Amino acid sequence: MNNPQTRCGWCDHATVMMPIEHEPIIQHEGDPHTDALGWAVFTCAGCGAASLAQGIYPKLGRPGKVYTHDFVPTAWYPQSPLVKEYPASVPAGIAKVAAEAHGSFSVGHHQAAVLMARTTVEAVAKAKGILQGSLVAKIDELYNQHLVYEHVRDAAHEVRFVGNDAAHADLVDNPISEEEATAILELMDMVLDGVFIAPAKTAAQRAARQTKKAAAATGTTTSTPTAASTATP
Template sequence: MFTCPACRAASIALVADEGEDDDDATFLQWVPQKPPVKEYPDSVPKAIAAVAGEAHSSLLVGNVQAAVLMARTTVEATAKAKGITSGNLVAKIDALYAQRLIYEHVRDAAHEVRFAGNDAAHGDLVDDPISAEEAESIIELMDMLLEGVFIAPAKTAAQAAARQTRKNASPTASVNGTVPSSP
């Protein structure tokens, strides 16, 4: 067992023992072969979940600038998935807010991701690179956007459907399927 120098996670080297001397062992592979990928619920479109997962994986192995760029890409892809395709990213984020798809603090979070992503994309990091800690914060802000746009609405809809199903199955439900109103 070893510790990955980039992400500090445990790694196992599989070797074939071909003799009594340690020098006779043959390296086969590392386990895991890839860094773990963050999983998102099905409510997040697959392509967006893949890019957001890439942001997490990049951060995990120490590729800070790549992580921030993928976070910015996730923000833009999220707006496009909601039909907001015109204008620059500032306008797209503001449109998400104007259409009440996100709260004000999530709008501000998306803009912070945009600022960091723009710095990385335009090479404005030569003298002042983004730290791993700042990149981690940017990834968390990206996840706030995904939570607000895709995950929380899906959870809310699922809960509402479960409540309605429960009410419809209730012995107090009327014959025509309507439920008497609650007090």
């Protein structure tokens, strides 16, 4: 088999797929002189996770079940990450709900994904001690307490708008499209970044800088005297 290049459905990185040797998995053979539709298993060169590829096994042009190793993938499964991981700076409960939003999206449940995104935004506000009022008030209070910038506040409201439509069954005749669900999840992640991830990264960088500065200062004041400075006149 060749080593095709694609975007891994697990780690979501462009990668080379490494074939796993196995007997051809044939879905449909057709005429013995034509190509056969089938499946093959690969692993990602980056994360090592296994993916299933649908594609073509070209026949050698003579009767019998003889196939070349030139399997040609035409589709990959999973097609997008099934599990979204967040850094430790995102509270575990909130990360789980947000990951569920992405998981729903990955299997085509766009309305469920948007509902979980709305739930995530409300959970963010509650995690910051904002417990009273509607979701509108909670989002605005995040901004009033300087916990988010204006554009993050607006992103949270967009998630709320579409999430409300999904919650109230206003989308039965006009369901959420894949493109709209993608945008809502991106906005949800923007909220998580603004409230948890970016501040944690900033704090870590600040601590590293201060540690480096303190170490440099300590090294200057406690440096070992040179022989010249300790010599007896």
